[in-house]
Amino acid sequence: MHRLWNRADFAFSSAWQNFWRNAAVSIASVLIVWVVLLALGSLLLVLHSLDQIVALEKTKASAISVYLSDTTPLSSAMDFKLHLENDPRVTNVTFVSKDQAMARFRELPALDPSVIDTLGTNPLPASLDVTVRDIRDLGAIDQAVRNSPLVDRSPATNYEPNVIDKIILLARVAGVAGLVLIVGLTGLSVFIIMLTIRTAIYLRRKEIEVMKLVGATDWFVRWPFIVEGLFVGMIGAVVAVLIVGFGYRPAVVNLQSILIFVPLSFDQYYLRLVLAAMLCFGLLLGSVGSYLGVRRFLKQ
Amino acid sequence: MATVIPAVPQISLQGVHKQYPNGTVALRDVTLAIPKQDFVFLVGPSGAGKSTLVRLLIREEKVTAGQIHVEGQDLSRLKRRHLPYLRRKIGMVFQDFKLLPNLTVFQNVAFALRVTEGALRHLKPKVEEVLSIVGLEGKENKFPDQLSGGEQQRVAIARALVHDPRIFLADEPTGNLDPATSWEIIQLLLQINARGTTVLMATHNREIVDVMRRRVVAIEGGQIVRDEDAGGYHAPALESR
Numbered sequence: 001m002h003r004l005w006n007r008a009d010f011a012f013s014s015a016w017q018n019f020w021r022n023a024a025v026s027i028a029s030v031l032i033v034w035v036v037l038l039a040l041g042s043l044l045l046v047l048h049s050l051d052q053i054v055a056l057e058k059t060k061a062s063a064i065s066v067y068l069s070d071t072t073p074l075s076s077a078m079d080f081k082l083h084l085e086n087d088p089r090v091t092n093v094t095f096v097s098k099d100q101a102m103a104r105f106r107e108l109p110a111l112d113p114s115v116i117d118t119l120g121t122n123p124l125p126a127s128l129d130v131t132v133r134d135i136r137d138l139g140a141i142d143q144a145v146r147n148s149p150l151v152d153r154s155p156a157t158n159y160e161p162n163v164i165d166k167i168i169l170l171a172r173v174a175g176v177a178g179l180v181l182i183v184g185l186t187g188l189s190v191f192i193i194m195l196t197i198r199t200a201i202y203l204r205r206k207e208i209e210v211m212k213l214v215g216a217t218d219w220f221v222r223w224p225f226i227v228e229g230l231f232v233g234m235i236g237a238v239v240a241v242l243i244v245g246f247g248y249r250p251a252v253v254n255l256q257s258i259l260i261f262v263p264l265s266f267d268q269y270y271l272r273l274v275l276a277a278m279l280c281f282g283l284l285l286g287s288v289g290s291y292l293g294v295r296r297f298l299k300q
Numbered sequence: 301m302a303t304v305i306p307a308v309p310q311i312s313l314q315g316v317h318k319q320y321p322n323g324t325v326a327l328r329d330v331t332l333a334i335p336k337q338d339f340v341f342l343v344g345p346s347g348a349g350k351s352t353l354v355r356l357l358i359r360e361e362k363v364t365a366g367q368i369h370v371e372g373q374d375l376s377r378l379k380r381r382h383l384p385y386l387r388r389k390i391g392m393v394f395q396d397f398k399l400l401p402n403l404t405v406f407q408n409v410a411f412a413l414r415v416t417e418g419a420l421r422h423l424k425p426k427v428e429e430v431l432s433i434v435g436l437e438g439k440e441n442k443f444p445d446q447l448s449g450g451e452q453q454r455v456a457i458a459r460a461l462v463h464d465p466r467i468f469l470a471d472e473p474t475g476n477l478d479p480a481t482s483w484e485i486i487q488l489l490l491q492i493n494a495r496g497t498t499v500l501m502a503t504h505n506r507e508i509v510d511v512m513r514r515r516v517v518a519i520e521g522g523q524i525v526r527d528e529d530a531g532g533y534h535a536p537a538l539e540s541r
Binding site: 220 | 392460
């Protein structure tokens with residue numbers, strides 16, 4: 001027990017001294033860890049949002065809204081609805097009135113209700129929401145309804161065949177670009193932490209020489225530097241975690257006010273996972289960098 | 301010497317050859333046996349291979365060919381992770397003392413115990429014990445730069461004694477000291493030897509070697525050229541000239 005305590009006490013006090021003895025280099029490594037983790041955390045959250053959007057769009061994909069012109073009488077709309085319901089390719093048709101459309105619009109997150117009130121009249125059309133059995137029939141249905149005189153012209157439907165493909169592509173590109181960025185920054189941070197530890201070793205080389213001479217084990221020599229790396233990783237991680245943790249909600253709200261029609265959401269559970277991952281990754285960066293930094297020296 | 305020589309020497313070198321990566325051959329076919337409690341002077345000109353031999357004994361360097369046994373262990377087969385435990389059986393001092401300038405006398409000695417994870421409750425009495433052996437009571441709180449060269453070497457000796465080593469290696473311990481102080485250090489090494497520790501001292505100090513009349517191993521050009529009990533710094537033939 002006392003051996004463990006002795007080792008821990010020695011490792012922590014040495015690491016603390018080292019950290020401050022070459023404060024400039026230590027702070028540089030803290031900064032690089034911080035940047036890496038900030039990038040990692042933000043990337044994970046952005047990718048998660050894109051995933052959610054893709055999932056949502058996929059569920060919406062088997063349905064289109066057919067917009068009715070404002071002059072269409074309700075009875076004609078109901079006839080049209082019946083006509084569509086008789087189509088074997090269609091599973092369900094729902095009528096959405098102008099008022100219901102407005103109510104839905106108001107529910108969009110981060111939309112200032114006062115903006116809607118200044119519009120005065122309701123500009124939104126009534127619609128028939130048509131769900132099909134097979135997504136591939138959507139194009140044909142879209143073509144068929146466009147020719148009806150009851151249907152609005154601007155736009156006739158919300159059918160956009162490429163939107164899902166585009167979102168999926170965007171998610172992939174963002175994922176790959178982000179991964180490349182993270183891998184590059186990770187390599188850079190491990191390298192910089194390694195240099196920090198080398199500097200620390202250089203400053204303490206006489207002490208280490210004596211330690212080895214009197215019979216200290218490699219791990220006893222190594223621990224203070226690993227702990228110093230963990231300090232660096234932890235400080236960088238904590239700062240990044242605080243920024244991401246407190247910045248996520250405002251970021252979602254602000255983005256939502258710009259991207260009104262993109263369904264962004266605030267996922268508290270996923271955020272916790274990301275923050276935990278950032279902390280672990282920070283500690284990992286610090287310890288791996290230190291281990292590599294000490295390794296070459298101990299091999300001698 | 302009057303001591304009984306045991307069957308297995310405490311330190312033995314057999315056909316030891318050492319070539320450094322840059323091509324320099326430091327030792328050629330060195331065979332040497334040092335029994336327990338022996339006191340050996342290792343003499344020879346600079347670059348003869350004395351320091352290399354000392355470094356091989358604590359395995360700071362590995363042999364190129366041949367075998368070294370220390371305390372019954374074959375050093376070329378000793379695993380790296382077992383090396384620290386060998387070093388705890390060997391006390392070492394150098395010409396340049398290798399003290400840590402930012403630690404006090406007490407802390408310098410205690411450092412050796414701390415980093416080898418000795419029991420902390422024994423730390424203070426042990427440090428005090430070795431400091432009294434080397435005669436540094438009352439100087440515990442001084443820093444190395446407040447001490448004379450001889451006192452600094454005593455601190456280094458105290459540090460080397462803190463693990464109760466069975467072997468004591470001294471590489472030019474009097475190299476930076478004046479003659480009077482050198483004698484004090486030699487007296488201390490004799491005391492350590494008298495307590496049962498084997499002492500191997502590499503030195504240039506002709507006067508000391510000649511007066512002491514202990515076993516002398518002379519190295520030149522990486523080879524042992526003389527090994528005699530109760531010898532002088534130079535071979536008898538040279539001395540008589």
